[in-house]
Amino acid sequence: MKSKEESFIKRILKGWLYLLGGTMMNMWFCTVMVGVFRGSVLITLLVGIAAIVIVNGLFFNYSYNAGKLDRELIKFHGKEKNFSMPVKMALLVPLPHYIMYTALILAKAGVIVSSDSNYYLSYYILANLHVLPWVSLFTEARTTDSLTWGGAAGLLLILIIEPAVISITYVCTLNSIDIKALLYYGNNKDK
Numbered sequence: 001m002k003s004k005e006e007s008f009i010k011r012i013l014k015g016w017l018y019l020l021g022g023t024m025m026n027m028w029f030c031t032v033m034v035g036v037f038r039g040s041v042l043i044t045l046l047v048g049i050a051a052i053v054i055v056n057g058l059f060f061n062y063s064y065n066a067g068k069l070d071r072e073l074i075k076f077h078g079k080e081k082n083f084s085m086p087v088k089m090a091l092l093v094p095l096p097h098y099i100m101y102t103a104l105i106l107a108k109a110g111v112i113v114s115s116d117s118n119y120y121l122s123y124y125i126l127a128n129l130h131v132l133p134w135v136s137l138f139t140e141a142r143t144t145d146s147l148t149w150g151g152a153a154g155l156l157l158i159l160i161i162e163p164a165v166i167s168i169t170y171v172c173t174l175n176s177i178d179i180k181a182l183l184y185y186g187n188n189k190d191k
Helices: 008-037 041-077 085-092 095-109 117-127 129-138 149-174 179-185
Strands: none
Touching: 008 041, 008 085, 008 095, 008 129, 041 085, 041 129, 041 149, 085 149, 095 117, 095 149, 117 129, 129 149, 149 179
16 A cells, blocks of 8 residues: 655644544543542552553654654655654644643733633643643642642643654654664563
């Protein structure tokens, strides 16, 4: 079967579907687990890690498939390497998360002042349910005022994981580094 190059717009739309899929999976996962992690810090940490793995696992799958397709097109059909592709994917696929985080920080800093700006944290959590366990660790209320600057930095760290996973996975796959083998078998060359 001949590999066919996909348009950049289609690739980004696929990425947004993966983002939406991660949100939907975490909507189920985090709402089911919210009763469990309310009482224990350890369980909250484990649920938080699992929620981040769900979102970034989908981003891993998305960029792995895109890198594999581009590698085949380069190898067998003479397509030129696009060195900016991992950067474009890493910037545009999590774009809704960047916009929501920026609005949250602007509301926290007092730049955005409206009747509901104190609830931007609740809106942010609703659209980014993978951060719910982490927010539960450092805030008692779901208001922007209750979010500390340290908590905002923690949310930024969680956000930075997404473009890192997308770009690193794409580059490794494009350069024929078998990520799945490294994850499952490590550096064991005897397998």
